[in-house]
Amino acid sequence: MDDRRPIRLVLTEDRDLSSVRPAGGPRKVFKDVDSSFRQNLANDLDVIEKRFERQLKSQNLPVVATATLEGEALAKSHRPETLFTPQTCPIIGSDSIGSLRLSVTESGLRSLRRQVLQGSSQNIEADLSTLIEIRPFELEIAREIDLAKVDGSTKARPFKLKIFNHHDSAKNDRLTRSLFELLKNETDLTQLAYSSEMIVFRINEPTEEVIEKLRGFVGTQSLMPLPAFSLTAQYLPVGVTNDQSFPLPVSGENYPTVGLIDSGTDPNDARLQAWVLTRDETDVPRSDQNNNHGSFIAGLIANGKSLNGSDDFPDVQAKVVDVVAMPANSPLYEDELLRIIRRAVQQYPDVKVWSLSLASDQTPCVDNQVSDFAIALDKIQEEFGVLFVNCAGNVRVAPLRTWPAVPASEVDRIVAPADSVRALTVGSVAHKANNRTLAKPGEPSPFSRRGPGVAFMPKPEVCHYGGNCDASFNYAQTGVISTTGGGSMVESIGTSFSTPLVATIAAGTLSATNGNPLSINMTKALIVHSAALRSHKTTAAELRYKGFGVPGSLRELFDCEPHRATLLFEPEIPSNRRIFSKLDFPIPDCFRTEEGKLRGGFLLTAVYDPPLSEDGGYDYCRANVEISLGSFDSEDPDEEASHSKLVSLHPKDFSKLGERHLIEQGFKWSPVKVFQDEFRGRAADRIRLRVQLYLRDTKFDAITQNVAIIATLYDPGKSLPVYDQTIQALNTTGWQTVPLELRSEVRNRLR
Numbered sequence: 001m002d003d004r005r006p007i008r009l010v011l012t013e014d015r016d017l018s019s020v021r022p023a024g025g026p027r028k029v030f031k032d033v034d035s036s037f038r039q040n041l042a043n044d045l046d047v048i049e050k051r052f053e054r055q056l057k058s059q060n061l062p063v064v065a066t067a068t069l070e071g072e073a074l075a076k077s078h079r080p081e082t083l084f085t086p087q088t089c090p091i092i093g094s095d096s097i098g099s100l101r102l103s104v105t106e107s108g109l110r111s112l113r114r115q116v117l118q119g120s121s122q123n124i125e126a127d128l129s130t131l132i133e134i135r136p137f138e139l140e141i142a143r144e145i146d147l148a149k150v151d152g153s154t155k156a157r158p159f160k161l162k163i164f165n166h167h168d169s170a171k172n173d174r175l176t177r178s179l180f181e182l183l184k185n186e187t188d189l190t191q192l193a194y195s196s197e198m199i200v201f202r203i204n205e206p207t208e209e210v211i212e213k214l215r216g217f218v219g220t221q222s223l224m225p226l227p228a229f230s231l232t233a234q235y236l237p238v239g240v241t242n243d244q245s246f247p248l249p250v251s252g253e254n255y256p257t258v259g260l261i262d263s264g265t266d267p268n269d270a271r272l273q274a275w276v277l278t279r280d281e282t283d284v285p286r287s288d289q290n291n292n293h294g295s296f297i298a299g300l301i302a303n304g305k306s307l308n309g310s311d312d313f314p315d316v317q318a319k320v321v322d323v324v325a326m327p328a329n330s331p332l333y334e335d336e337l338l339r340i341i342r343r344a345v346q347q348y349p350d351v352k353v354w355s356l357s358l359a360s361d362q363t364p365c366v367d368n369q370v371s372d373f374a375i376a377l378d379k380i381q382e383e384f385g386v387l388f389v390n391c392a393g394n395v396r397v398a399p400l401r402t403w404p405a406v407p408a409s410e411v412d413r414i415v416a417p418a419d420s421v422r423a424l425t426v427g428s429v430a431h432k433a434n435n436r437t438l439a440k441p442g443e444p445s446p447f448s449r450r451g452p453g454v455a456f457m458p459k460p461e462v463c464h465y466g467g468n469c470d471a472s473f474n475y476a477q478t479g480v481i482s483t484t485g486g487g488s489m490v491e492s493i494g495t496s497f498s499t500p501l502v503a504t505i506a507a508g509t510l511s512a513t514n515g516n517p518l519s520i521n522m523t524k525a526l527i528v529h530s531a532a533l534r535s536h537k538t539t540a541a542e543l544r545y546k547g548f549g550v551p552g553s554l555r556e557l558f559d560c561e562p563h564r565a566t567l568l569f570e571p572e573i574p575s576n577r578r579i580f581s582k583l584d585f586p587i588p589d590c591f592r593t594e595e596g597k598l599r600g601g602f603l604l605t606a607v608y609d610p611p612l613s614e615d616g617g618y619d620y621c622r623a624n625v626e627i628s629l630g631s632f633d634s635e636d637p638d639e640e641a642s643h644s645k646l647v648s649l650h651p652k653d654f655s656k657l658g659e660r661h662l663i664e665q666g667f668k669w670s671p672v673k674v675f676q677d678e679f680r681g682r683a684a685d686r687i688r689l690r691v692q693l694y695l696r697d698t699k700f701d702a703i704t705q706n707v708a709i710i711a712t713l714y715d716p717g718k719s720l721p722v723y724d725q726t727i728q729a730l731n732t733t734g735w736q737t738v739p740l741e742l743r744s745e746v747r748n749r750l751r
């Protein structure tokens with residue numbers, strides 16, 4: 001007998017979509033735009049002209065300036081796009097919140113000066129009032145290493161040069177020609193294929209003279225040693241694999257698949273190879289392979305639960321497409337790894353989840369810039385419809401963190417490519433402890449790197465078990481157990497090993513349903529939602545290290561207990577009808593007090609895949625989706641004044657604060673959002689789910705934004721018949737819903 005209580009998918013109807021009412025009234029003016037202020041800005045332009053006189057006049061090259069905005073003028077609606085146009089100095093990116101990057105030419109500078117001094121329209125005045133100053137871009141103020149202090153070991157390393165993209169082919173061509181003329185035959189310069197809008201070159205072993213020339217080149221956006229990847233895990237032997245710890249796949253069973261890009265699995269371990277569908281060593285000859293790391297990860301994908309003898313590990317098993325990428329005796333540079341990833345994703349189109357337990361040796365990620373590697377991975381995920389599951393990275397030097405933590409510096413921030421926006425990033429928590437270890441079970445592992453990602457978005461989004469250790473990195477009997485091949489069972493620690501556990505859950509989730517598979521967005525949403533539901537109430541401090549917590553088993557993802565009910569929504573929101581609204585949200589009778597007030601718990605998760613700016617700056621995400629479950633007491637479903645938000649952003653609702661706080665602490669522009677509240681008697685009559693799409697650019701006016709939304713109603717006391725009464729309430733709403741049907745073998749495993 002099937003006693004499942006399935007989650008239900010709510011179908012979107014055309015009547016659920018509506019257009020945004022046009023805003024009225026003049027634009028806001030933030031300060032008095034008098035003649036003195038205008039002259040100060042004109043003086044700024046004179047400084048830019050003098051600083052770049054030779055490039056602008058003699059060489060006819062575009063240069064870059066930075067416009068700084070007033071703190072109250074950071075919202076998209078205040079962006080000074082009437083002032084900065086293709087006829088003056090257009091905006092080509094951002095450096096940080098409130099800092100815009102401008103493309104400057106000699107003629108554009110003249111036109112901009114005229115507008116600054118003489119422009120009289122209301123829009124020009126409003127644009128000018130948003131500005132503090134306009135300054136020349138200086139490489140030293142960007143996120144760069146100090147190239148004047150390059151030591152001998154770095155000189156022999158290839159460098160990566162990124163050139164400004166002015167979003168104008170003629171300007172870009174002039175810059176590229178000037179670059180080659182500048183260097184002539186002094187160095188080996190090769191253009192790299194990171195993405196269509198990034199102009200990136202590899203420079204093999206540049207001399208100090210070449211580095212100095214590039215520092216002074218007006219096209220240089222960044223210049224740094226090319227990031228390298230290597231594997232450094234250690235392993236403690238604990239036994240040998242057998243039928244109990246490492247069972248073989250069941251004949252005829254249809255297992256999900258995880259793509260693994262790592263050091264490869266041991267080709268001579270028959271038990272391990274039974275789980276490997278394909279072993280691809282196109283890029284690394286067998287003579288240059290050390291398969292320990294790749295075998296350990298593949299073991300966790302296939303048999304993580306039985307190897308560790310714990311129900312805390314995923315109840316999903318998956319087969320592996322094993323792409324050998326990491327050589328044993330040399331580092332793998334970022335451009336080479338990116339080429340292997342792209343080849344693998346193209347060659348194995350049926351693989352939709354890829355586990356990447358690789359972290360670069362570059363400096364930690366920062367608030368205002370996405371790494372080039374992450375931008376490239378985001379582009380691949382968009383192009384091929386795949387999901388990368390990335391590790392947050394490990395801190396490798398003492399002192400290690402204790403818990404609770406108070407970050408004293410940025411040295412333990414995530415490293416590339418953990419800042420990939422479309423990927424799932426995974427941190428590590430401890431599952432075992434002793435009297436020497438620095439973390440208790442459930443606390444962040446002492447070595448696990450922390451977020452946030454660009455623009456303060458949650459990174460990592462989730463975590464899993466990656467082991468524990470003491471202050472000297474000793475982890476005996478507190479690590480994760482897997483195999484290094486050859487029939488060995490070993491123990492180790494690292495976010496490398498929490499990552500494949502989540503990748504396996506993702507692959508199992510993506511392939512669990514009958515008919516069409518779930519979308520990537522809904523798969524991510526189910527994992528994040530499950531983690532948030534299990535963690536209950538994550539604090540802001542925990543979020544940076546653990547994300548929303550450890551996701552549950554497939555049964556937890558897809559089934560409801562009697563005291564909770566889960567609904568899925570996945571509207572496609574066109575940019576010409578940006579509001580999705582479902583009125584009369586089903587509330588079970590047990591969620592109403594005798595006085596008719598609302599009680600019970602609500603958890604909402606939203607995941608979407610916004611268009612992205614390949615500039616990679618603070619405004620990398622070009623769409624924001626606002627989600628609100630609120631009370632609604634009007635007969636007119638378009639009336640906004642009567643909608644009052646009920647469920648607040650988790651960990652906290654910052655909706656009353658300014659733009660900077662909405663970004664830094666309120667997840668504005670973040671494509672992963674969680675909302676949670678528990679009520680004991682809140683006045684609320686009719687309830688509505690409302691979703692609105694906001695876009696940063698008019699060039700995205702033709703997009704349709706997919707949004708995966710999960711709503712769970714639960715009884716904190718775990719005693720009320722929430723599921724049955726929610727289904728009864730659904731039957732009275734007129735909503736069209738279908739239960740999420742699972743494949744028969746998945747259904748059998750869940751029993």
